[in-house]
Structures are given as structure tokens and as C-alpha cells.
Amino acid sequence: MTEAQRIEAFLSQFERVDAPYGPGDDAALVKRAGSNGECITTDAVVEGVHFTRETFSLEDIGHKALAVNLSDLAAMGATPSWAVCALGLPASFEGRELKALGRGMAALARVHGVTLVGGNITASPALTVTMTVAGNLGPRPLLRSGARVGDEVLVSGPLGLASAGFEVLTAGAAGFERLVQAQRRPVPHLAWASVAAGFASAGLDVSDGLLQDLGHIAKASGVGIGVSSDGLALHIELLKWAGSLESARSHALSGGEDYVLAVTVPRRRLAAFDRALSRAGFSAFSIGRVTSGAQVLLDGRRAPARRGFQHASAS
Amino acid sequence: MTEAQRIEAFLSQFERVDAPYGPGDDAALVKRAGSNGECITTDAVVEGVHFTRETFSLEDIGHKALAVNLSDLAAMGATPSWAVCALGLPASFEGRELKALGRGMAALARVHGVTLVGGNITASPALTVTMTVAGNLGPRPLLRSGARVGDEVLVSGPLGLASAGFEVLTAGAAGFERLVQAQRRPVPHLAWASVAAGFASAGLDVSDGLLQDLGHIAKASGVGIGVSSDGLALHIELLKWAGSLESARSHALSGGEDYVLAVTVPRRRLAAFDRALSRAGFSAFSIGRVTSGAQVLLDGRRAPARRGFQHASAS
Numbered sequence A, B: 001m002t003e004a005q006r007i008e009a010f011l012s013q014f015e016r017v018d019a020p021y022g023p024g025d026d027a028a029l030v031k032r033a034g035s036n037g038e039c040i041t042t043d044a045v046v047e048g049v050h051f052t053r054e055t056f057s058l059e060d061i062g063h064k065a066l067a068v069n070l071s072d073l074a075a076m077g078a079t080p081s082w083a084v085c086a087l088g089l090p091a092s093f094e095g096r097e098l099k100a101l102g103r104g105m106a107a108l109a110r111v112h113g114v115t116l117v118g119g120n121i122t123a124s125p126a127l128t129v130t131m132t133v134a135g136n137l138g139p140r141p142l143l144r145s146g147a148r149v150g151d152e153v154l155v156s157g158p159l160g161l162a163s164a165g166f167e168v169l170t171a172g173a174a175g176f177e178r179l180v181q182a183q184r185r186p187v188p189h190l191a192w193a194s195v196a197a198g199f200a201s202a203g204l205d206v207s208d209g210l211l212q213d214l215g216h217i218a219k220a221s222g223v224g225i226g227v228s229s230d231g232l233a234l235h236i237e238l239l240k241w242a243g244s245l246e247s248a249r250s251h252a253l254s255g256g257e258d259y260v261l262a263v264t265v266p267r268r269r270l271a272a273f274d275r276a277l278s279r280a281g282f283s284a285f286s287i288g289r290v291t292s293g294a295q296v297l298l299d300g301r302r303a304p305a306r307r308g309f310q311h312a313s314a315s
Helices: A003-011 A058-075 A095-111 A161-171 A177-184 A190-196 A210-221 A236-242 A245-254 A267-279 B003-011 B058-076 B095-112 B161-171 B177-184 B190-196 B210-221 B236-242 B245-254 B267-279
Strands: A028-030 A038-046 A078-089 A115-123 A128-137 A152-155 A202-206 A224-227 A260-265 A285-291 A296-298 B028-030 B038-046 B078-089 B115-123 B128-137 B152-155 B202-206 B224-227 B260-265 B285-291 B296-298
Touching (some): A003 B095, A003 B115, A028 B115, A038 A058, A038 B115, A038 B128, A058 A078, A058 A095, A058 A177, A058 A190, A058 A202, A078 A095, A078 B038, A095 A115, A095 B003, A115 B003, A128 B038, A128 B078, A161 A245, A190 A260, A190 A267, A210 A224, A210 A245, A210 A260, A210 A296, A236 A245, B038 B058, B058 B078, B058 B128, B058 B177, B058 B190, B058 B202, B078 B095, B078 B190, B095 B115, B161 B245, B190 B260, B210 B224, B210 B245, B210 B260, B236 B245, B260 B267
Parallel strands (some): A224 A296, B078 B115, B224 B296
Antiparallel strands (some): A078 A128, A152 A260, A202 A260, A224 A285, B038 B128, B152 B260, B152 B285, B224 B285
8 A cells, every 4th residue: 555545545534624724735734814824744753664773863863853844844835833742752761862852853943943832752662753843834835736837847955865874874884974964864945945935836845755756746736747867966975875877866866855845946937046046055956847748757758667765664 | 750750851952932832731832813822732642552452443543542632622721623643554554444543533523623634654563643633722721820729629520430441441341331431432521621711720631640630730830739539420330340439439539541621610600610511511520629738638638649540551
């Protein structure tokens, strides 16, 4: 059963709710009188699925639990406001371990002005950190459904580092610090997203692999997307680890957990988008174009049917 | 380490936030322009800790995951609005099982007008349902800190049924349907709470045992509380299961998971409170009085030092 089928099975029991109030996109939208609305997302990291205690410090785990949620808010162009945290702790978990977990989370919360307003602690066989984070929407939320034929497709950074970092950690290899950090300490691209929200027609965060996630934009917008592998920025550490251009490209196209943003921007707005990004100290990497049709094509050919990144223990 | 010490260790890493914005009471309060504010709570149920698949149906689990969160909103006098649900699923979990889980949750959501606006599914070694639920506050939120000397202490229903139900299920005993239902299908006392919010000086939901939870009101309000065991309503099934008055009283005083509300009400408002409850078809059970001092006394003696209910697998 795919993730989408599992979600569908569960949601089939609930009354349908109309957008922009209800499930869809990267986070739920809740209307608010006198504002542009609030965006709510929830995500969990689970021991043995998303991390092991051997390869992640507790600070890393606290950071990552919040980061994956903040990335969902970035994907909507929202500004984070508050968070709640539900912890599932093994019986042996100690006070100093709770402090370390909190330290990693609190440091990231401070950077992005997120206030932890509540939480819960329960026993659990596997260390589990489930967060729910809210953000305030700007005048134009970033949805998956707005892409139009001819729009440019851009990403906010190099791809494939986190999945290569997962391999590095699994192999116990030394070095490759940039790859390992991408896996342990993903950086939510919130500031980039706040610029992009003013220009993009659609967007999301790349958490399950670029080609798979672009498929969500294609489906929601009723368009095709042509990706040019020449546009990909391949980090030199990724090239070194992967050992070949082919393998590095495969990480960039199908690796997951990068939490890089992908947006579509109307071509007439590209120059202004580029200037706005530059002023903020950011850049974007153009990787393709929105097309007619309904498929994601890679270099003009149907993208390989392989699935995006699946967590090793979760598949 | 107690639950309070664990929470303190984790929160020590975060910047303190001022009430009414931040951790405290049964749910977090978030200020909202043009309203009385929003109340956010998060709570999880975990396989092997809060339920087993042998003694709970999946519908029961879906119901209980939402019910325990709704009880936290009831404890604040809030009206539930939206929810998000993060599921941790064992690899073998099937579509029909997801539907059963959703069915139990959706039925309760419908009763209380809760809209499921989003969620997440991840792999997990133990079935885990973590919900975050929001509610709108009335003009007077129910806090733990408002109790004054002389106030009457009342509860919204009979106590001790759920912990007795846990024993019934563990023993595999037949019958005792009311006790088993209290354990599997707790009923959040939202409507009772909405009446009580207009009269009570303080309140909470009894999730960890009456004496232990009244201690939270005593501490937050800087008062003592005198409980009279004569005021307790003991359900006949509880008396039958417990086998003695002593044992039944022990369940009622220290058993957990009842999700009955306890409130303190100024004596000059008692008659009006009683009339308002009656009009709504409810009743209240008077179990004691707010006193000076700082202790919870049972029949004039210091309440036994035993801790409140701890989940068997969680202790």
C-alpha cells in the first residue's frame, strides 16, 4: 500500500472538508477572521525509522523533529508561530537526555521565532518525537495547484545530500561532513520561501525525492513537468561519495529528506524573483519547465518508475 | 523521575513564555485578535502502554485517541474546532485497519463538531496515535489557579470506572461492560464543561487520579482541598468488581483515565450552577471544600502518599 492509499483509507471515514480548510498540500489551512489564515502541520520522527541513537545525537533528533515540520510551513510560504511537542520515551530515558533533546529543538526554535506552547510525555517502546507546528500565511499561500504551462521550475538548493548522508552513516564512513549534516540537521528554507511566495505559482518541499514530489505539483495543477538533469547542482561531496555522475544524479533526482523547496514561477516574473532572491542573499537553481501533458519527464523521457526515497526501516 | 520532572528537564532548554501564551494547565492558550483565544492540546495513545490490540478494537483506539484530547479541552472550558492526527503504523498495518481506526475517531469527531484538517503517517514499531486538537475559549477559560478558600469542589460523574475496567480487561473477566466501556471509550465531558465554565473558579480533568489531580489545583491556586469520601458516587459495577467498599473507594480516589471533570465553585454561585446544570440535563457530585493550607486532605487526614494511576506498562 502506498502512503497515498493509506491516507485515503483513513480519511475515507471522515466528512470531506472544503479547501482552504482541510487536508491537502503540505499543511492544513485554517481560516482566521482578520488574517490571511493559519497553516498547521504535524510530523513525527521515530527511532529505528528516521534515526538511530548510534548515528544521531539527541540534539540532532530534537533539531530534525522541528526542522521537518518547519519545512512543511516553508512549503506553504508561511511564517512559523507556535509549536506543541508530544514525546514518546523509552522507560530508560533520563533527565539529561531530555535536556539534550530539548536543547537541539530549542536552538532551532529560537532561530525561527517559534514558541513552544505545550506538549505531552508518554511512555513508548521507541523514542518518538511528534510535533505540530503552526504558521501564519502571507497574502498568497504557496499551493501545489497553481503551476501553469510555461512556468519555470526552480529549487532552493542542491539535492541528494541527505540520502547520501544516510548511506554514509549506515556505512559508518568517516568524513563527508556536509552529507552527514544534511541528513542529521536539515535546514528549513523558510526565508527563501517567504521571498518565493511573492512570485511562485506553485511550490512544495522536496521530502520524498525530486521527481516524485514534482509529480504532486503536476497532478494538483493538471500539467506536466520537464526536468533537465543539466540544471541540477551536484555538491562536490555528493559526487565524491557517489563515485559517478550517474549515481550522484540518482541521489539528486530520487533521494529524499533534503527539505529543499521546489517552486514554479511564471517566466515574466523570473527576473524580478531573481533580483528579490539576490537582495536577500539567496539563489535559485533552474531545473526545468512546466509543460502540457500530465507526466514528469526527465530530459524528454518518461522519468524512471522507481519510487522516491523510502526510509530503510520503513519500506 | 516523575512526569513533572521530565517535563521540567525538557522545558528547561526553551525560553519561558508568559501566560496566557505557553505551557501550563491542561492545554496551551494562544491569543487571537478579535476572539477569546484558542486552546491547543496534544496527547498520544501508544500500543502496549495505553492499549493492547487484544483488549481494544481499532475503533476503540481511534475513539480514545481523540477523546483524551477533547477531555483536555473540556478541562479548559473550550469548544473544539479542528484536529490533526499523526499515525505511527507497524509495517503490517492494512487498509481495512486504517478504516476501522478512522471510523472510531470520525464518529466521535462528528459528535463534537471537530474537523480533521491534516495529519501524517509514518512507520513505527508500536501503533501510535498522536493528536493535536484546538478549541475556542469562551470569555472565561477554566484554569487551575482560581480556586479560593471556601469554594465547593464538584466532579462531573462517578470515578474509578476506567481503572477498574483496566483490571477487568487484564483479568479477561466477562461482563462489567460499564467498566470496560469507561476504559475503552471515555466520554469527554465537553457540554458539562461549557456550563461549568460560567460558574467555576478553577477546574481540570481527572486523568491521573482524583487526589493527585486535585493536588494540581491546590498548588496552582495556593490553597488546600478537603475531600470527603462520603461525597463520592460509587457505581454499582465498580462496587461489584472491587468486592469491598474500601477497594472501590481506592479506585475512585486514585484510579486514572476517567476523564471526569473536577471544578471548584464559589458557594454563592452553587445554586445557580446547579440550576444551569439541571436545565442542560446534567448533574454534579459535591466531594469537598477548598481550605486554607496547601494539602489535599481526605476525610480530614493527609491523603495517602500513594501515587495516582500509572499505566501498567509505563511504570
